[in-house]
Amino acid sequence: MHPAFSVVFFTTATGAGYGLLALLGVLAGQGFIPPDFWLGLTGMGLALGLISAGLLSSAGHLGRPERAWRAFSQWRSSWLSREGIASVATFVPAGLFGIGWVVLGRTSGWVAVAGLLAAIGAVATVCTTGMIYASLKPIAQWHSRFTLPGYLIFSAMTGSVLLNALLQGFGVGSAAVLACALLATFAGWGWKLVTWRYNDRLEIPTTANTATGLAGGTVRSIEWPHTEENYLLKEMGFRIARKHSAK
Structure with a gap:
């Protein structure tokens, strides 16, 4: 597979940002994190910075980025549209929380x-991102019960690691936060192993015959599907195809 770098960066950055935002919103609001100016500025700046950078990068894998605003109108049927609405709506309580x-x-x-409210919005946004992939029925590996929890676990994992580093850097770290970060990391690792095993x-019930609609015999592929690079993909699928598309 050749996913656009913007997709990888978006998923990683926003997942970590929303995870950190959710933890800050809950723990600071409950008094577990002191209301220090520099701690708040650094923590909220890091969380919102990662979220903003990820959302901006998502325009990089759109065919027509100038039409991105139209995606918001499809919220009744599109998880992508719901993700956009949730991400924008979360900025409101997050901004108020940061100001306070x-x-x-x-x-x-x-x-x-x-x-x-910012924490709830962060969790909801990560859920909508996970559902974008979990709702794709043609890809059985994504259309499973492991996809959505995986997004939530990895967001909590990266967010807790960032929170632990932040608190340790300001000298207010605790063994509980460190333990939670380690637990979330092992949970993410374990969940990924379980997902790969699944x-x-x-x-997969679909075969080459059902996909092509040919029932007269057995349909065989000259070359099996794969996800790694090879000569044909590199030359015909990427180099020559991009050369023709540029004309």
């Missing part, structure tokens, strides 16, 4: 409520 923490120096009261044992 950094500018006003408090994380209680209405600021805590804003932090909780995919290896997956029996």
Whole structure:
């Protein structure tokens, strides 16, 4: 496979950003993290920076980026549209939470409520991202019960690792946060192994005959499907095809 770098960066950056935002919104709002100015500025800046960078990079794999706004109108049937709406809506409570923490120096009261709403929005956005892939029925490896939890686990994993590094850097780290980061990392590793094991044992009902509609005999492929690079893909699929598309 040749996924666009923007897709990889988007998934990684926003997953980590939303994971960190959710943890900051809950823990700081409940008083587990001190309302320090520099801690809040760095933490919220890192979380919102990762989210913004990831969302901006997502325009890189759109055929017509200038039409991205139209995706918001398809929220009734499109998980991509719901993702866009959730991501934008989350900025509102996240911004209020950041202002309350950094500018006003408090994380209680209405600021805590804003932090909780930001955490809910972050989780909802990650869920919509996972459902984009989990809803693709033609790809059985994605259309499974492992996809959505995997997105949530990896977001929590990267977010907790960033939070632990942040708190340790400001000298307010705790053994509980470190333990949670390690636990989330092992959970992500274990979930990935379970997912790979499931995919290896997956029996796909679709065959070459059902895909082509030819029932008179057995349809055989000259070359089996694959995900790695080879000469034909590199020369015919990428180099020559891109040369013709540029004309």
